Amino acid sequence: GNSVTQMEGPVTLSEEAFLTINCTYTATGYPSLFWYVQYPGEGLQLLLKATKADDKGSNKGFEATYRKETTSFHLEKGSVQVSDSAVYFCALSGQGGSEKLVFGKGTKLTVNP
Amino acid sequence: GAGVSQSPSNKVTEKGKDVELRCDPISGHTALYWYRQSLGQGLEFLIYFQGNSAPDKSGLPSDRFSAERTGGSVSTLTIQRTQQEDSAVYLCASSLGVQKTQYFGPGTRLLVL
Numbered sequence: 001g002n003s004v005t006q007m008e009g010p011v012t013l014s015e016e017a018f019l020t021i022n023c024t025y026t027a028t029g030y031p032s033l034f035w036y037v038q039y040p041g042e043g044l045q046l047l048l049k050a051t052k053a054d055d056k057g058s059n060k061g062f063e064a065t066y067r068k069e070t071t072s073f074h075l076e077k078g079s080v081q082v083s084d085s086a087v088y089f090c091a092l093s094g095q096g097g098s099e100k101l102v103f104g105k106g107t108k109l110t111v112n113p
Numbered sequence: 114g115a116g117v118s119q120s121p122s123n124k125v126t127e128k129g130k131d132v133e134l135r136c137d138p139i140s141g142h143t144a145l146y147w148y149r150q151s152l153g154q155g156l157e158f159l160i161y162f163q164g165n166s167a168p169d170k171s172g173l174p175s176d177r178f179s180a181e182r183t184g185g186s187v188s189t190l191t192i193q194r195t196q197q198e199d200s201a202v203y204l205c206a207s208s209l210g211v212q213k214t215q216y217f218g219p220g221t222r223l224l225v226l
Binding site for chain 1: 146148155169208217
């Protein structure tokens with residue numbers, strides 16, 4: 001079945017550091033890929049998405065490119081802020097059917113001033 | 114506009130009792146999903162509704178779990194004879210339809226003593 005593997009946390013960075021959170025997937029067909037973020041005490045929010053190979057999703061300075069050849073969707077940000085501290089989830093939804101989301105385990109990011 | 118709402122926000126119950134969790138999706142969203150977030154298992158899909166029917170119930174962990182949706186809107190997730198391993202945050206999401214972005218509610222935190 002479909003699955004998502006993302007780097008284990010926690011990740012601790014200083015403000016303005018470069019961020020990469022790795023995400024790889026296993027799926028049949030052509031899934032859509034997502035990054036969701038969960039800020040402390042809040043619900044899951046969609047951060048960005050990509051629906052086909054070579055698409056780049058971007059939002060709030062975060063980017064991720066759908067790489068079919070490496071089955072990856074790594075999340076990057078050039079300069080993190082304290083307010084980016086949160087748990088980040090990589091997810092996919094398959095073609096057809098219910099489009100249910102399959103999530104990675106989540107990566108907790110802490111950004112220190 | 115209003116987002117997905119869930120009630121109660123917190124529920125503490127005794128082992129063996131039944132609980133009902135409610136989800137109000139975004140108005141006009143035809144697809145509705147239930148997920149569970151627990152420390153050991155991460156984020157897991159439970160059930161999906163399209164309108165009032167549930168074409169995918171594959172994630173329900175046992176026959177103690179059931180869900181219904183009425184009027185193409187509100188959904189209720191019922192857990193009968195709760196067990197301690199049912200303790201988790203139950204998340205609801207809705208979308209305009211399949212292959213559309215899912216928007217999550219704040220969740221119901223369930224604690225079974």
